[in-house]
Amino acid sequence: MTSVLEVSGLEVDFDGTPAVRGVDFALQRGEVLGLVGESGSGKSATALAVLGLLPGNAAVRGSVRLDGTELVGASDRALSKVRGSRISMVFQDPLSAFTPVYRIGDQIAEAVRAHQDIPRERARARAVELLDLVGIPEPHVRAGSYPHEFSGGMRQRAMIAMAMANDPDVILADEPTTALDVTIQAQVLDVLRTAQRETGAALVLVSHDLGVIAGAADRVAVMYAGRIVETASAEDLFARPRMPYTLGLIGAVPRLDVAGEVLVPIPGSPPGAGSLAPGCPFAPRCPLAEDACRGEEPELRAVDGEHLAACVRADEIVAQGLGPLDVFPVPTIPAARGARVPEVPEAPEVPEVPGGEQPSDGEQASDGEQPSDGEQPSDGAQASGSRQTSGAAAASEQPPAETVLDVRGLVKTFPVLKGTAFKRRVGSVHAVDGVDLRIRRGETLALVGESGSGKSTTLFELLNLVRPEGGEIELFGQSLDGLGKAARRALRGQVQIVFQDPMASLDPRMTVGDIIAEPLHAQGVDRRTAGGRIPGLLEQVGLDPAHATRFPHEFSGGQRQRIGIARALSVGPQLLVLDEPVSALDVSVQAGVLNLLQRLKAELGLAYLFVSHDLSVVRHIADRVSVVYLGRTVEAGAVDEVFERPRHPYTQALLSAVPLPDPVRERERQRTRILLPGDPPSPTRRYEGCRFRGRCPVYADLGAEEQARCASEVPVDQEHGDDHVAACHFPRVREVV
Secondary structure, three states, X not given: OOOOEEEEEEEEEEOOEEEEEEEEEEEOOOOEEEEEOOOOXXXXXXXXXXXXXXXXXXXXXXXXXXXXXXXXXXXXXXXXXXXXXXXXXXXXXXXXXXXXXXXXXXXXXXXXXXXXXXXXXXXXXXXXXXXXXOOOOOHHHHOOOOHHHOOHHHHHHHHHHHHOOOXXXXXXXXXXXXXXXXXXXXXXXXXXXHHHHHHOOEEEEEOOOHHHHHHHOOEEEEEEOOXXXXXXXXXXXXXXXXXXXXXXXXXXXXXXXXXOEOOOOXXXXXOOOOOOOOOOOOHHHOOOOOHHHHHOOOOOEEEEOOEEEXXXXXXXXXXXXXXXXXXXXXXXXXXXXXXXXXXXOOOOOOOOXXXXXOOOOOOOOOOOOOOOOOOOOOOOOOOOOOOOEOHHHHHOOOOOOOEXXXXXXXXXXEEEEEOOOOOEEEXXXXXXXEEEEEEEOOOXXXXXXXXXXXXXXXXXXXXXXXXXXXXXXXXXOEEOOOOOHHHHHHHHHHEEEEXXXXXXXXOOOOOHHHHHHHHHHHOOOOHHHHHHHHHHHHHHOOOOHHHHHOOHHHOOHHHHHHHHHHHHHOOOOOEEEEEOOOOOOOHHHHHXXXXXHHHHHHHHOOEEXXXXXXXXXXXXXXXXXXXXXXXXXXXXXXXXXXXXXXXXHHHHHHHHHOXXXXXXXXHHHHOOOOOOOOOOOOOOOOOXXXXXXXXXXXXXXXXXXXXXXXXXXXXXXXXXXXXXXEOOOOOOOOOOO
């Protein structure tokens, strides 16, 4: 079959520094190619080079042929005829891609008229038709809206509508689901499939999410250091990877359908642009590397039929049937040790950093080198052919521990103001409206829900350590109502937070040592004592103590997050609040940080409140889970019980939307996937009855009398076992994992 798009020998340099080094692939009509790899591997640069959208400092060489027509070196006039007509683009950030001062409908109509000689009114009608096709509610009304009036998911759907406006031959989608809630991600992927089906286009899907790729791609190309290092059909690549790098990526992914596994971290960091050593670029991070790997860079060659891999040991991997745990060593997570929850001290007390902590076994970076992101195994860690279970499973068999945090009926509203010189309150945002949480010693409770559900507001209410607007908060058995100044200061040392963005949370003007010591100074620890604790803290999180004098910008993202964890640990807290701590990290780096958090919890007896939108990560790290919707807890319980037997329709929809990194299982699940309509309703309204009923698939099938109950009566928690409650009038178990 003739290929619609052929890319051969594609090279991209930025100011002379190579970013893409000889990429080859071909696409047939209707085919989906998935491009995966860590940040900086060249995925987005490859996609943008196809359309000539790289900045002026980029030099592109090689060949890109669209139905035999060469695009590399073509004039801007020639490329303008192709862009949006024959090849269209779905960008990662739709808010930046849309012009903010023009209405959505006008921008889509402009894309139509740029390539078709039709009247303005007909183009506007086509825009409304396209918005309806991608699932925008009231498309004739929303076509008159500006980009900022759309939610993130709606903007991405509108971007897909624009991409399919002229029935293109090829659609390039660059991380189209990044930063979207899992329910909205499912909607966007469904819309992408609709766009491809309606236009018959070939699709290049760039993504770091292996679950998304497994469910969408026909073929997968794995990129590393600007090259494709492995490519095969999706089923073959996920079932039988031949390249150690691919094995590491697959082993690093937490899975929704597997509980208690230890993730496979890839040691080290990807090579910097222009700093490639001779031989295989992955050799410095590869446990299977040998002398032959360091002599000459291996070519991409056939290992088994159409399965290609750039590895001199690919045949051995095939012959021995090696898996991720056979190649990469993993740390042994010790069983959590029991400890008593301390009473709130009268004066600030800062526990010493536990003695005897050893640095990671990985090679420490010398001066001028970046320390490794990869979590190295502790002494005695053994690689095996099956996933090891963490100490969390053993800890769960211990007698019930004391309660660290107890939240009942938490309420928080924010005023909606109107006016300029004289502002007046015209309404309220009901950000939190009935959240219940309970965390025991040595336990991880995950707080999950869509954006706007009240997760972050709940965290800040806890960290304020003041009497809440409504409800009650107890920390270590003591109510926050009426706390004195000394008691509040002592509590601040017992509760610490690790933020989502490690770079934004670290002062760029301070050295790492000063950053870690800052909480100690706030607790009254003298400078000399604080400085003596910094080396132990850095070792504890797997970093080199010699790097305490460096600044945050000299570290990678994973290393910066480890610094944030060390800062939180410096005052010896009992409860760590983790606000999306791995959402900004590559999957290979994420695995090391998650393993680190598991180890620290076990060794120090910590309790975690873990906020995440990634339910696969939650299944991996959490003991219990609390699901919130529109500021209210709708289901809670032991994570295995809730995930395997969800009762609330919202929980079922969240779990159903999470993709699995298994093409066979994922495509089976797509047939029964629960797609929630629209976005969560506005929190500025007080809702009678069940606030989820407008999106609830169960509500739609109820009789009139049952629907009336949902509309008028607020559901209360119903117990479904020893540790499982759900606030639903008509709870039904539905297996969705």
